[in-house]
Amino acid sequence: MIWSALRLSLIVTVVATSLVVVIGTACAFILAKGKFRGRELLDAVITLPLVLPPTVTGYYLIVLLGRRGLIGSYLYELTGWSVVFTWWAAVIAAAVMALPLMVKSARAAIESVNPQYELASYTLGKGRAETFFRITLPLARRGIFAGIVLSFARALGEFGATLMLAGNIPGKTQTMPLAIYETVVAGENKQAQILALILTALSLTAIYVTNKLANSRTAGLY
């Protein structure tokens, strides 16, 4: 049980974080550079899972993606497949909960890049895409890195929305936090302690190593 939960947690967290990095950075760029109506509203909607109770986020996800949900019902009719109770549900729950952390730090980082450099790039004939990947992104990497670490940690610890959308199926959707909950309630204190320690060590290492990495990289550059 410990190993299957650990393996599942790692897979779910890595996939969710990867999604969040791509989607989150894109959202952050749009929010930082785009000038359109409802920009702050979009930011607020993305940030919502950060402040809402996870159960509320989980409920919205069910309403959207459930077998009879707004999107889920079409999916079920077309394919006979529903995301609820699959490990993809755990990925989606973790990603939605982690996205605000990524977007917040990446947006702040992108906004803090001195526009002079980007303008210089344009005057040298570089396009928007190249300027973004070669100027903006490298200069904003600290904030983006922080966003990745926070998202990873958040996704790893996700419980409430996961329980609601993915259920608790040992070996299939039972991630570490769910396994910990079950062992505590079942009175298996020893197992609960082992699981809790593994999760704590994992989160601590992730944050520590990435912090170190981020610091040493920037220290070498300036």
Place this chain on the structure above:
Amino acid sequence: MKAHFFERRLCLPGILLLSLLGFACRSSETEKPGGETAKEIIVSAAASLQDVFREIGRQFETRTGTRVSFNFGASGALQRQIESGAPVDVFASAGRPQMDALASQGLITPESRRDFTGNALVLVVPADQALELKSFADLDGAKVKRLAMGNPKTVPVGQYSEQSLTRLGLWQQLQSRVVLGEDVRQVLDYVARGEVEAGLVYASDVRAADSRVRIVARTPANSHDPIFYPIAVVRASRQPEASRSFIDAVMSDEGQRSLEKYGFERVR
């Protein structure tokens, strides 16, 4: 200069906030009616008792003036809470093992313990489901992709369900298709929302989801341990008398009628 400016700006909101806090504290103190201290008891009860205990609680409050606060959840989880010293006065479990565990640790008052009601385990399906299920035997096929039931590790309904499916010879095939709910109401919700093709819940729960689920079959009574609900006063209770009279209210004719109305079965 700058510091002064901030002090002035923060002063008014600060005072407002503090007075609000003070007001909040005062008002919670004066909430108790008429000088005498209003009694309050906390009842931890199995999730399946949610609706009927609310009704019994209201009857009890109007008759005695003692306030009842409920803490509903999985019996196993409630047991853990009491073991770790939660300030609970009465515990009502959906199964005997949870109460036995507390009794063996001396955490409940043994003389106060009663089996106050019984229940039946039923197979339910979403009411509007096209898939035709007629009996437990129909579970033995590929048609049912997912079956929801309580978690056998934490809730009595899960333990009864596992026993039943094992004795019906279905557990082996179904195990990989089972979705575990953390309490019986979650199982019911999975069925009512149509996320699963079938589920195992208590007969008394079906009315909670009104018309959204349909009972297919009752589990054969001898396929699982009899379902008894024990209730007892928690030893650490500071209100043992009020707690005991709550148990009396549950055992009274009025209480038993409510239980029957909600689909529970009288203990003979």
